[in-house]
Amino acid sequence: GQSLEQPSEVTAVEGAIVQINCTYQTSGFYGLSWYQQHDGGAPTFLSYNALDGLEETGRFSSFLSRSDSYGYLLLQELQMKDSASYFCACAIGGYQKVTFGTGTKLQVIP
Amino acid sequence: NAGVTQTPKFRILKIGQSMTLQCTQDMNHNYMYWYRQDPGMGLKLIYYSVGAGITDKGEVPNGYNVSRSTTEDFPLRLELAAPSQTSVYFCASISGTSGRSSLEQYFGPGTRLTVT
Numbered sequence: 001g002q003s004l005e006q007p008s009e010v011t012a013v014e015g016a017i018v019q020i021n022c023t024y025q026t027s028g029f030y031g032l033s034w035y036q037q038h039d040g041g042a043p044t045f046l047s048y049n050a051l052d053g054l055e056e057t058g059r060f061s062s063f064l065s066r067s068d069s070y071g072y073l074l075l076q077e078l079q080m081k082d083s084a085s086y087f088c089a090c091a092i093g094g095y096q097k098v099t100f101g102t103g104t105k106l107q108v109i110p
Numbered sequence: 111n112a113g114v115t116q117t118p119k120f121r122i123l124k125i126g127q128s129m130t131l132q133c134t135q136d137m138n139h140n141y142m143y144w145y146r147q148d149p150g151m152g153l154k155l156i157y158y159s160v161g162a163g164i165t166d167k168g169e170v171p172n173g174y175n176v177s178r179s180t181t182e183d184f185p186l187r188l189e190l191a192a193p194s195q196t197s198v199y200f201c202a203s204i205s206g207t208s209g210r211s212s213l214e215q216y217f218g219p220g221t222r223l224t225v226t
Contacts, residue, residue, distance in 0.1 A: 033213045042200060042217040043153070050213075087152060091213055097168065098143060098204070098215060100153040 002026030004088050004101030011107045012078055020073045020104045022088035030091035032064050032071045035100075038084045046086075047073065075106075083108045111136050116201050116218035123191040123225045131186040131221050133201030141204040142184040143215070144168075144176065146197040153200065159184055191225045198222050 004024045012018040022032065031050040035043040049055055049064035049071060061074040075082055088101040117132045135142065140161045145153040155168030159178040173195060175187040184203075188195060202215040 031213050033215075035215075042219055043202075043215070044217070045214040048213045089215075097155065097158060098202075098213070099155055099169065100145070103152045 002090065002092060002099055004090060004099065006086075006088060006101045006104045008102065009105045009107070011109060012075075014078055014080060014108055014110055016078050017074065017076050018078060018106065020075075020086050020106065022071045022073075022101055024069050024071075024088070024090055024101075026069075026090055026092060026099075028092045029066070029069075032062070033089045033091075033098075034060075034062050034073045035087045035089060036084050037087065037103075043087060078108050080108050080110070082106060113137065114201055114203055114216050114218035116199075116221050118221060119219065120222045121224070123188075123223065125191060125193065125225060127191050128187070128189050129191070131188070131199055131201075131223075133184045133186065133218060134182050135184075135201075135203045135216070136182065137203065137205065137216065138181060139203035139216070140181065140206045142178065143202045143204075144174070144184070144186045145200045145202065146170065146195075147200060147220075148197050156186065156199075188223075193225050196223060196225045 033048040034046040037043045047062035054063045059076045064071040085103045085105050087103045091098050114135045143158045144156040147153050154170045157176040159165045165176050199221045201218040
C-alpha cells in the first residue's frame with residue numbers, strides 16, 4: 001500500500017514563514033500535490049510537483065525530492081486566513097489513484 | 111461552469127437504509143473520485159473512475175458501490191447504512207490533460223451524512 005505522513009499540527013506567527021513536510025512510501029509514484037482545507041469546506045488545490053525541485057505560486061511554494069520520498073509546502077508572509085488544514089496527496093500510476101496524507105492543521109497566531 | 115456539484119448537502123439515515131449520493135461535473139473530466147473524511151482526519155479514497163464504464167476500488171470500498179454510465183455523473187451508493195459510514199463525502203474530478211495543473215483535483219462541496 002501507500003502512506004503519506006505529515007505533522008499533525010503546526011503553529012506559526014502572522015507574517016512569518018512555515019514549512020509543512022510530507023514523507024511518502026508508495027510504488028508507482030507519479031507526483032505530489034498540496035491542498036488547503038478550511039473548517040467545514042472542501043479541499044482546494046494549491047500546488048503540484050511532478051519533478052524534483054521547487055514550484056512557486058505567489059506566497060506558496062512546494063518542493064519535491066523523489067530520491068528522498070519527501071516534499072514540503074512553504075507558506076510565506078503568513079496571514080490569519082492561512083489557518084487551515086493542509087494535505088499532501090500523491091498520484092499512483094498516473095491519475096488513477098490519488099491518495100491523501102494525514103493532514104497538518106496550521107494555526108496562525110497574531 | 112458549475113464545476114463539481116453534489117447532492118444532497120446533508121442527510122440523516124437510519125441504520126439499514128440505503129441512499130445514493132449524486133455527483134456531477136460539467137468540465138468534461140475523465141477522472142472522478144469519491145472520498146470520505148471523518149472528523150479531524152484526512153481523506154480516504156472510496157472508489158475512482160478513469161472514464162465512463164470504468165471504475166475501481168480505493169482504500170475503503172466496503173459498504174459502497176459506484177457506477178459511471180456517463181462522463182458527467184459518478185453516483186455513490188450506500189447499501190445497508192451503518193453508523194461507521196457517518197462522515198463527510200467528497201466527490202472530485204481531474205482533467206487528466208498534461209501540464210502543471212494536470213493533477214489538480216476539483217472538489218464538490220461535500221455531503222454530510224449521519225447514520226443513526
